[in-house]
Amino acid sequence: MNLEIRDNALTPDIYISLRKKVDFKEYAYDDVVVALHNSIYTVVIYDDDKPIAISRIVGDDRIVFFIKDVVVDPDYQKMKIGKLLMKSMFQYIAKKACQGAYIGLMSTPCCVEFYEKYGFVKRPSEGLGPGMLKYFDKNEVIA
Incomplete structure (x- = not known):
């Protein structure tokens, strides 16, 4: 392996391709363009010229x-x-974050132990409610 880490090199094509390989939710190309533009930091790891992680x-x-x-x-x-x-x-966050900054994520079930190694805690836990999410539906009316 010949690994190279490239900061802020994530493209829509790489994003869509790698997410497909792990069966993550798919999004329209134009939506991915906007999402990546509004990200504050991205990272792509290459093996030679092949993107292998994002x-x-x-x-x-x-x-x-x-x-x-x-x-x-x-x-x-x-x-x-x-x-x-x-x-x-974490190197990026260390340069930008104030003391006590909130670092969050939503883990897939198979990766919980991986993130715990970095100090993330499962929720709910003492003093913290459950992690929650909602996928937006343009047809849903919020009362």
């Missing part, structure tokens, strides 16, 4: 950082590539 951070770049789209090509999983992604993201 991640990005969204947030306000000071108090709130939300780690999204941590994806490692299945052919490269269990090879410490995820650790490289996390290291890159």
Whole structure:
């Protein structure tokens, strides 16, 4: 392996391709363009010229950082590539975050132990309610 880490190099094509490989929710190309443009940091890991892992951070770049789209090509999983992604993201956060900044993420069930190694706690836990999410539906009326 000849690994290279590239900051802010995530393209819509790479994003869509790697997310498909791990069966993550698919989004329209134009929506991915906007999402990546509004990310505060992205990272792509290459093996030679092949993108094999991605991640990005969204947030306000000071108090709130939300780690999204941590994806490692299945052919490269269990090879410490995820650790490289996390290291890159925490290096970015260390440069930008205020003391006590919130770093959040939503884990897939198989990755909970991986994130716990980095100090993330499962919710609910003492003093913290459950993590929650909602997928937006344009047809839904909120009362």
